[in-house]
Amino acid sequence: MISPEISLGEMRNAHQKTSNILHKTPILTSENIDKIVGAHVFFKCEHLQKTGSFKARGALNSAILAKEKFAADGVIAHSSGNHGQALAWAAREIGLKCSLVVPKNAPASKSAAMFEYGADVVYCEPTATAREQTCQKLAKELGFYNVEPFNCASMINGHASLGFEILDQIGDKIDSIFLSVGGGGMASSIAFCIGNLRPDINIYLVEPEQKKLNDLLSNDVICPVDTLNTIADGVRVARIGSLCQPILKQFCNHKVISVSENEIREAVKLIWTRLKQRVEPTAALAFAGIAFHRPAHVKNAAVILCGGNVDIDFIP
Amino acid sequence: MISPEISLGEMRNAHQKTSNILHKTPILTSENIDKIVGAHVFFKCEHLQKTGSFKARGALNSAILAKEKFAADGVIAHSSGNHGQALAWAAREIGLKCSLVVPKNAPASKSAAMFEYGADVVYCEPTATAREQTCQKLAKELGFYNVEPFNCASMINGHASLGFEILDQIGDKIDSIFLSVGGGGMASSIAFCIGNLRPDINIYLVEPEQKKLNDLLSNDVICPVDTLNTIADGVRVARIGSLCQPILKQFCNHKVISVSENEIREAVKLIWTRLKQRVEPTAALAFAGIAFHRPAHVKNAAVILCGGNVDIDFIP
Numbered sequence: 001m002i003s004p005e006i007s008l009g010e011m012r013n014a015h016q017k018t019s020n021i022l023h024k025t026p027i028l029t030s031e032n033i034d035k036i037v038g039a040h041v042f043f044k045c046e047h048l049q050k051t052g053s054f055k056a057r058g059a060l061n062s063a064i065l066a067k068e069k070f071a072a073d074g075v076i077a078h079s080s081g082n083h084g085q086a087l088a089w090a091a092r093e094i095g096l097k098c099s100l101v102v103p104k105n106a107p108a109s110k111s112a113a114m115f116e117y118g119a120d121v122v123y124c125e126p127t128a129t130a131r132e133q134t135c136q137k138l139a140k141e142l143g144f145y146n147v148e149p150f151n152c153a154s155m156i157n158g159h160a161s162l163g164f165e166i167l168d169q170i171g172d173k174i175d176s177i178f179l180s181v182g183g184g185g186m187a188s189s190i191a192f193c194i195g196n197l198r199p200d201i202n203i204y205l206v207e208p209e210q211k212k213l214n215d216l217l218s219n220d221v222i223c224p225v226d227t228l229n230t231i232a233d234g235v236r237v238a239r240i241g242s243l244c245q246p247i248l249k250q251f252c253n254h255k256v257i258s259v260s261e262n263e264i265r266e267a268v269k270l271i272w273t274r275l276k277q278r279v280e281p282t283a284a285l286a287f288a289g290i291a292f293h294r295p296a297h298v299k300n301a302a303v304i305l306c307g308g309n310v311d312i313d314f315i316p
Numbered sequence: 317m318i319s320p321e322i323s324l325g326e327m328r329n330a331h332q333k334t335s336n337i338l339h340k341t342p343i344l345t346s347e348n349i350d351k352i353v354g355a356h357v358f359f360k361c362e363h364l365q366k367t368g369s370f371k372a373r374g375a376l377n378s379a380i381l382a383k384e385k386f387a388a389d390g391v392i393a394h395s396s397g398n399h400g401q402a403l404a405w406a407a408r409e410i411g412l413k414c415s416l417v418v419p420k421n422a423p424a425s426k427s428a429a430m431f432e433y434g435a436d437v438v439y440c441e442p443t444a445t446a447r448e449q450t451c452q453k454l455a456k457e458l459g460f461y462n463v464e465p466f467n468c469a470s471m472i473n474g475h476a477s478l479g480f481e482i483l484d485q486i487g488d489k490i491d492s493i494f495l496s497v498g499g500g501g502m503a504s505s506i507a508f509c510i511g512n513l514r515p516d517i518n519i520y521l522v523e524p525e526q527k528k529l530n531d532l533l534s535n536d537v538i539c540p541v542d543t544l545n546t547i548a549d550g551v552r553v554a555r556i557g558s559l560c561q562p563i564l565k566q567f568c569n570h571k572v573i574s575v576s577e578n579e580i581r582e583a584v585k586l587i588w589t590r591l592k593q594r595v596e597p598t599a600a601l602a603f604a605g606i607a608f609h610r611p612a613h614v615k616n617a618a619v620i621l622c623g624g625n626v627d628i629d630f631i632p
Contacts, residue, residue, distance in 0.1 A: 048344075052592065109589065272594050272628065273594075273628060276364060276368065276593060277594065278594040308592035312589060313631050315629050315631065316628065
């Protein structure tokens with residue numbers, strides 16, 4: 001069952017509260033890419049969002065909630081990068097402290113930015129369990145509001161502003177949307193928002209092939225590993241949040257596309273060289289779904305370029 | 317003396333003839349970059365122009381001229397990359413053949429694109445003399461219209477649409493413009509167009525330090541080398557076109573900024589990581605001018621990101 005904490009009303013509230021601080025990110029297109037893909041692709045540029053990823057949307061909504069509803073002194077989270085950057089920025093924007101638990105294999109560019117936004121950073125082992133346990137312990141000690149990266153209603157409601165913007169900007173042009181899926185925070189937010197408002201738009205979930213999301217959505221069989229070995233560092237978590245799963249099951253069942261690591265690399269190359277946008281591999285994951293596995297009826301698709309935080313020496 | 321072939325009238329004609337085929341490229345800004353630079357920077361995104369550089373503007377105007385005025389079967393040029401791509405594309409757009417003379421050290425991504433647009437490619441030694449001689453010889457043999465990369469009135473008049481767009485988009489906001497200078501085609505076009513229409517806007521020329529443009533503009537002393545050893549491959553030509561020199565002397569004298577190779581590399585990194593735009597080093601050259609040598613009175617500047625064609629394995 002979908003949590004009653006997640007609703008179009010809360011999504012609209014979040015959009016209203018955050019839109020004057022966030023960017024309304026642009027849409028880019030490329031005739032070159034359209035030819036290669038065989039469909040019109042509209043790229044929603046969340047790598048140009050504050051902090052370089054869509055995470056700023058949910059993080060800002062969550063930090064506002066922590067302050068207004070829970071009167072917290074600070075926020076805390078575990079993050080391999082974008083969530084941490086976004087929360088550190090959001091906390092600074094609205095005057096809260098911020099502590100972040102970071103796995104020690106996180107990309108250097110991402111943890112550097114957390115420091116820049118003034119957060120305290122604590123390193124931990126790179127497993128989902130170590131991240132969550134370290135974070136919960138520290139949250140208790142500090143009395144900070146714990147903002148889960150994806151399994152969190154305020155994050156999910158906050159990300160929906162991305163859905164509203166897409167409908168406003170290109171809602172009359174698209175037949176489908178392609179989303180990268182990690183823990184499912186953004187995917188469930190867009191699926192709930194657009195799935196309810198525009199059920200005619202197909203919402204495709206794109207995953208690294210190891211994740212086996214189809215099994216999870218069809219049979220509740222969870223991928224046996226803790227962390228995926230993928231170049232797309234933003235979706236290394238193997239699980240899907242318990243708040244996200246019923247939403248994805250309702251709106252995106254049988255709409256999972258699995259892509260190989262090589263396809264992700266090729267997708268990065270296409271976006272870098274044709275669109276000239278320096279996105280991170282996790283953003284290219286969504287594009288790999290349509291570039292290499294386009295369902296035949298997809299003619300006009302939105303692809304969310306979810307982030308652009310990638311180390312300077314990374315070559316796809 | 318400035319050639320009578322170069323005029324605001326011809327520039328307006330070219331703008332009118334080409335604007336329905338070219339992109340009106342967007343302007344991007346970044347609060348992060350503004351903080352680092354200490355001024356508002358408006359990036360004019362010519363790396364998002366057709367063929368990935370501003371060269372499409374002049375090349376299209378030149379190809380139209382070759383067909384309409386000279387009834388040529390084809391166009392020919394020598395180019396290390398962007399000019400060739402642009403001319404190959406322009407020729408295809410208006411139905412002409414295209415041959416290109418390319419120095420054998422040109423970036424692979426650039427010559428690959430020339431083939432893609434259907435041009436014939438002939439390689440030559442990487443010197444200015446070899447390029448020009450090979451091209452002139454071949455032009456004669458084929459009977460094709462020779463489109464000089466920078467010392468060419470139709471290129472200079474054609475590039476001016478970039479100046480009109482900048483004035484239209486941010487003319488009320490800027491006090492200065494920063495331009496990368498190679499042979500001087502774009503620089504003289506913008507200098508003539510904006511220098512005449514808006515003499516209150518300061519036009520700065522940014523060069524790799526080896527070029528010594530100040531000597532050329534002040535004392536007519538030409539840099540003694542043929543080709544500059546710079547990471548900015550689009551401005552390796554050491555000379556300035558004879559059509560360009562009097563324009564730059566009139567509108568940009570005492571406004572030359574020399575930057576080091578390391579500053580160009582740092583400028584690429586800032587644009588890649590903060591603006592998320594994968595521009596080529598020659599585009600970052602212009603930004604290095606304001607980022608590391610900002611004249612104190614510059615508060616609101618346009619920087620032209622002239623191109624985005626860079627090999628996938630390039631790391632700044």
